[in-house]
Amino acid sequence: MIFDIAVVLINYNSSEHSINCIRSIIQNTSNKLSYQIIITDNCSEKEDYLQLKTFCDNLDFPNLKLLRSSINTGFGGGNMFGLPFVNATFIAFINNDTLLKNDCLSILKNTLHNNPSIGIAGAQAYNQKGEFMISLDHFASPTREILGRNFLERVNSKKYPKRKQLYTQPTQVNFIPGSFMFVRATDFYEVGGFDTTIFLYYEETDLCLRLAKKHKFAYLVPQAEFIHFHGASTPSSIYIKTELKISLLYIIRKHYGYLSYLLVLNYLRINYSFSTLFKPKYWYLLKILIAGAPISSSIKTKQQIEVL
Known part of the structure; x- marks a missing residue:
């Protein structure tokens, strides 16, 4: 069976977030949609992994696969670890520290289905208080690093859409954050998936740059909404x-x-x-x-x- 969507997420010492994320996906996704959930445990501590495994073993959802890596492969590597088990038309890479607010998967599927030029799409993020979060960004480049994002938005807002604006319609952007990425499986395969040389950060920038070179562009789809507990699985240091x-x-x-x-x-x-x-x-x-x-x-x- 080929599913409509494969949801791929990573667990790393944050099983409670993973459990809540999975529950929110099942609760908010339409029964008309066929989907599978693939989880990579990225070499979590034994107790954390076993907590997640117990939940998955007792969950009444047959299309779920829990994998365990014997080494922490990072963000791109963890997602690619689950890729051999993907059997779907679309892939949703979702951070485990997220909760769906609505039927994001159906909204994003319909958007990409009706717009062939969209290569990858993201949903609008909100924090746990329900407050707006920036859900788009500009490509990492010498110009951005030296001149800054605000300068780029002032001098060329068409090329660099305003990040701190709440959009009401699907909007083309440079790239969308890695917390929620929705892509056609064929497009993802064509560009080679994630660059696993990178351990953490900028994987989505790299992916969106490679898709854009194939004239497959990134879009923010604000009708799809989710809550992001930002940085919950990656403490700052x-x-x-x-x-x-x-x-x-x-x-x-x-x-x-x-x-x-x-x-x-x-x-x-x-x-x-x-x-x-x-x-x-x-x-x-x-x-x-x-x-x-x-x-x-x-x-x-x-x-x-x-x-x-």
């Missing part, structure tokens, strides 16, 4: 902030070339040289930047294989 910069510079070099990479790298080196005067914790990040922010410094290289 200097190591996470460093990972953010490693991924950024990798993307800049991949899509804009070596000179652009050097420009942004040196810009960041100067910025964080000053930041360390006031925040000594940034010495770690600055040291990585001085070394060129190589992928070999990524958290990805520090993962260990665990056997349950």
